Amino acid sequence: MKQYIEDVMSGRENVCKWVKLAVQRHVNDLKRDDIYFDERAATVAIKFFQLLRHSKGEFAGQPFILRPWQEFVIGSIFGWKRPDGNRRFRVAYIEVPRKNGKSTLGAGVGLYMLTADGEAGAQIYTAATKYDQARIVHDEATRMVENSPALKRHCTLQKCNIMCPATGSFYRPLGRDSKTLDGLNPSSAIIDELHAHPDGSLYEVIDSACGARNQPLILSITTAGSNAFSYCKLSHHNYIEMILDNNFQDDDWFGIIYSAEEGDDPHSAKTWKKA
Secondary structure: OHHHHHHHHHOOOOOOHHHHHHHHHHHHHOOOOOOEEOHHHHHHHHHHHHHOEOOOHHHOOOEOOOOHHHHHHHHHHHHEEOOOOOEOOOEEEEEOOOOOOHHHHHHHHHHHHHHOOOOOOOEEEEEEOOHHHHHHHHHHHHHHHHOOHHHHOOOEEEOOEEEEOOOOEEEEEEEOOOOOOOOOOOOEEEEEOHHHOOOOHHHHHHHHHHHHOOOOEEEEEEOOOOOOOOHHHHHHHHHHHHHHOOOOOOOOEEEEEOOOOOOOOOOOHHHHHHO
């Protein structure tokens, strides 16, 4: 994580404006005395992913070793703390182009929140516009449990439900089209492809239902989409830009936006890496 920060700040890592500002925010906040960065908590979360196994393609069966940019994201979300020791960030927004492992990363965060967050009676949801879409991330999490001896010792797999009996916790998919959204008490929700949500109804139900938890986490991981007036663009993307541009301060929100920039050569490998 430290190396990635140094590489971004020095210019050795080719990133867009918003990534550099996200890293700059981290560096600036290290000087504050009203919040603090818990390196041990960040390291534990990063290393947790090594317990997981990829289930598809050339990496199937291999440990999930986070890429440097993923280490920065995971370390930031789980490392920053408030004075009372609870996590600083309650909302996280990751915008990254297709084929960058969004579902795999989201599934890993869900499993961390289920098994390693120390929350009794944790309720974890993968949420999407359609129940079947929500199952994409959840099914990936299920395969990770099936292929991880460490997690299999603590988790019980049922149809569309991963349970952790020792803590009375579960991890389930949730769709905007689910029969009922009443009675939710989530400690965490992984929102898949927020750009595809027609409005904020599902997100707002989840957000309001998190009120009883001390350190809930709502993680949205999405591609950019093409609608400049979508709920995602107006409520999350633009808000994160305001925070990163120092037009607004919100210690509840973490955000990072990976993208090419105007004038970048779309045929250049440097542009691909930037995105």
